[in-house]
Amino acid sequence: MDFLNAIVALSNYVIVPGIAYGSQLALGALGVTLIYGILRFSNFAHGDTMAFGAMVTILVTWWMQSVGISLGPLPTALLALPFGILATMALLLATDRLVYRFYREQKAKPVILVIVSMGVMFIMNGLVRFIIGPNDQKFLDGERFIISAREFKALTGLKEGLAIKTTQGLTVVTAVVVVILLFWFLNRTRTGKSMRAYSDNEDLALLSGINPERVVMYTWLIVAALATIAGTLYGLDKTFKPFTYFQLLLPIFASAIVGGLGNPLGAIAGGFVIAFSEVTITYAWKKVARYLLPENLEPDSLVQLLSTDYKFAVSFVILLIVLLFKPTGLFKGKSV
């Protein structure tokens, strides 16, 4: 029985990665949920929007690295992030102007908008592959660890190490800041309040003189910022590959639906629910069990419930369970 070591091992392999992944999913799901709340359709192009934002950030980062601008211990990508956000904002506003607005004026059915977003997804996906190619890209620099396993062991004298990557710390801090800013904006500012009013009841909001085009514009701007931040953080923490961003769609939608589509608080909760379930179910518990169980009970297998390749199955099953038992999600979301 070695409780401390078990906790450290658990934190190292489950809690820390889970929190970081959860924050990334939450940021992505916030974007999906905002679009759903205001524009009332599921945006399938969201994963590729994230990829686009991350791509611009990467390109600017490379340029900065080549001219020698850096942030010291922090990744240069943080400096490049605003440029990525601006470019994504421009892209999304242009998309809205050229594509989505037409259908909004027509009052097209949501499912038509979903198909339209599929077309946008194709274009964005093609654009990203066209500009940066379909391969893995590295753009992380600065310190790799806030605390590495070796330092932690030396510091505490424990057998088990705890490593926290800079990107993981950064992800959580950024996510917290972004979420605070977002909620402040939605709850305190005039524009934010008009957005929430529009999302709650479109007709009533129009009657009160809220300009729908303005609300939609602000939504796209916020979504662009959220998507770029989420995409860049994911790329820093794991790796940037256009296809993985497309695959993120499933866990992101699962997070948004589990939390309740259209509900920002739900999106955050959903992100963490999905992330922690994925990590705990695909983690091999042998190490933790070894510290907790008496020696004769030690497992010989890995005690892994599912292989990591099935992590999609996990988000999917949770999604199904929530849909079957609580169709509006954990927090009360919309249903059309």
Add this chain to the structure above:
Amino acid sequence: MNDTVKNIALFGLVAALIAITGFMQSWNSALLIINLGLISSIMAIGVNLQWGFAGLFNIGIMGFVALGGLAAVLVSMPPTTEAWAAGGFGVVTGLLLGAATVVAAIMVMKRMQPGRVRVITMLVILIGGFFVFRAVFDPAVESVEKVDPAITGYLGGLGLNILVAWPVGGLFAAGAAWLIGKTALGLRSDYLAIATLGIAEIIIAILKNEDWLSRGVKNVIGIPRPLPYEIDLQKDADFVETAAGLGFDPVMASTLYVKIGYGALFLAVLLLVLLLSQLALKSPWGRMMRAIRDNEVAAEAMGKDVTRRHLQIFVIGSAICGIAGAMMTTLDGQLTPGTYQPLRFTFLIWVMVIVGGSGNNFGAVLGGMLIWFLWVQVEPMGLFVMQVITSGMAEGSALKTHLIESAAHMRLLTMGVVLLMVLRFSPRGLIPEK
């Protein structure tokens, strides 16, 4: 110009495009486009049944197609007797135990009173069942995968004729569709979309990882063919003589012969599916489907069982995709789970349906052929455009190399533009629903 003339002209246009490919490039590539175009058309009909007839939004086509491919392996490959002896019993028992667990849990949920006792019983059954399943299943799988892993390492198939696999692929897909439909139909359209997207990813993950079933990413190659191999034809004296009589050299003649043979098989299936779908569309059943699509509430008030009808058409449409998937694996002669990409197998089919004209079976066929032609030909065209654009640039400049290398990604961009253009300017497609 009336509709029939217009439609014939559209099909004629596609035929002309393919004929140009034949003259400009080679007849082999033209025939390849036709063969895969025929398969794509069948998939498009399947999706058209779901979307065009019933308004169901299925974006898990890739999964059903892959299940069809799995059927081709399980039906036609010879069984690995050693592997069956080593772990076949364990694998089957394990799977049965797993299924029994799920059935038991569902029974408990249906029969017991709601409450804490029910939840606990269900959890006990599910968690206990999972561990029993793993305890039986894992060692069996390990011993199966140990049998000559470089060549087999899986249970193999039944060793039947590959053509049997086509309807079996349909059955596999239908089974999966029934399971998804049971849970996700009746929920909102977005939810069905996400659910199907998820199940497709899971099916691909299973094909990639369950080596005992499909050899995973090691791929199954050498799947038996319904037609003779080119190399055997070239050795056949009669064939060589006939070819020479027609003025072909044997290599050319044999490749064309095999491709035309596949084309004829696929065309037969396409015509059958098309005929049945047309009959269904014109029958009272088809009219009821469209009535449900256009106004669910009114149809329900008329006493139509909307959820049941949706389930029915969802299963039928998915089965057609499964058949097409088995046909495609037959044409490839191998199952490579790594090549299943949602953009190619799900969203491209959607582009076909929308561009062709949702709700019209002929539209689906036209869309299938036309979009497949574009998908294949945009790459060389993109390369050509890029060469023209960059012709003024300095030789070896970074931009020029990048542009020419990226030409391959033009096809996604083109498909997106085509889809958006059609949705905007001709939302009912090239051949609209009547």
